[in-house]
Amino acid sequence: MVKYQMVALATVLLVSFVSLYPLVYIVATSLVNEQEWIDKGGLVLWPSHPTLLAYERLFAGSTFVNALKISIERTVVGTIVTLSLTTITAYIASRHHLPGRKGLIFCILLTILFPSGLVPTYVVMKELHLLDSFWSLIVPMAIDSWSVLVLKQFFESMPKELEEAAIVDGAGEGRLMMSVMVPMSAPAMAAIGLFIAVAHWNAWFDALIYVNDKSLYPIQLLIRNLLVNPELGRYFNPINVLDASNRVSVESLKMAVVVFGTVPILCVYPFLQKYFTKGVYMGAVKG
Structure with a gap:
């Protein structure tokens, strides 16, 4: 038993090290x-x-600041739009x-089985005149x-008594969805909202395909461009700075962008983690 625990501990420590090493390297660089x-x-x-x-x-240049702004706006607006339309479609289904x-x-x-390609x-995006626009993202x-x-499965697993009571009280389909179904499915919607x-x-990739205007590039596309063409990092360094101690390498610039591309979304997980466990108990009826 002791040997098993030691092997398990060693395995966990090894996996943790392998997982943390890239993050430590990125932040340190x-x-x-x-x-x-x-x-x-x-x-x-170190x-x-x-x-x-x-x-x-x-932050001294407008390229990174604008890319960060586009990513934040896209994430907020996109999550609201996708979660809203997905919830309505799931309720109807x-x-x-x-x-x-x-x-x-x-x-x-x-x-799901046969994506459009x-x-x-x-x-379709071209015919809708959405190319080179924020809505193309x-x-x-x-x-x-x-x-x-x-979400359809969650809605179908709701106690029928709640639905019948709401209908008896005069609730229509819209009121039933917003006042009963959606609040009861909050944990599932929070988890799905996180994935979205x-x-x-x-x-x-969608920004690479649909957008030519560099002012609409998200931060992830900026990271991709820096990785593909490291020379772009030179634009963030002033030409007149000759002292290497007052300059940053292209690798450091790339890692700094990667930090901003990774850390913000990681900070969201702790606030929504509890909803993953709550989702297991959806549909339970307390006596």
């Missing part, structure tokens, strides 16, 4: 100047002289008396089919 980065051969795990110079360089309900569910399943989606993800099916927010925050 973002906190060093070019001179220290050169002295340590590009491998920095900065000797931490500096926020890389972050100062990023959960109504057994709805004419054509099976056909609607079939169409939802069809979009890049070219048809691009043509929102509309393609306006409804999440998988989340529709999950993460998807919007991490998305960059």
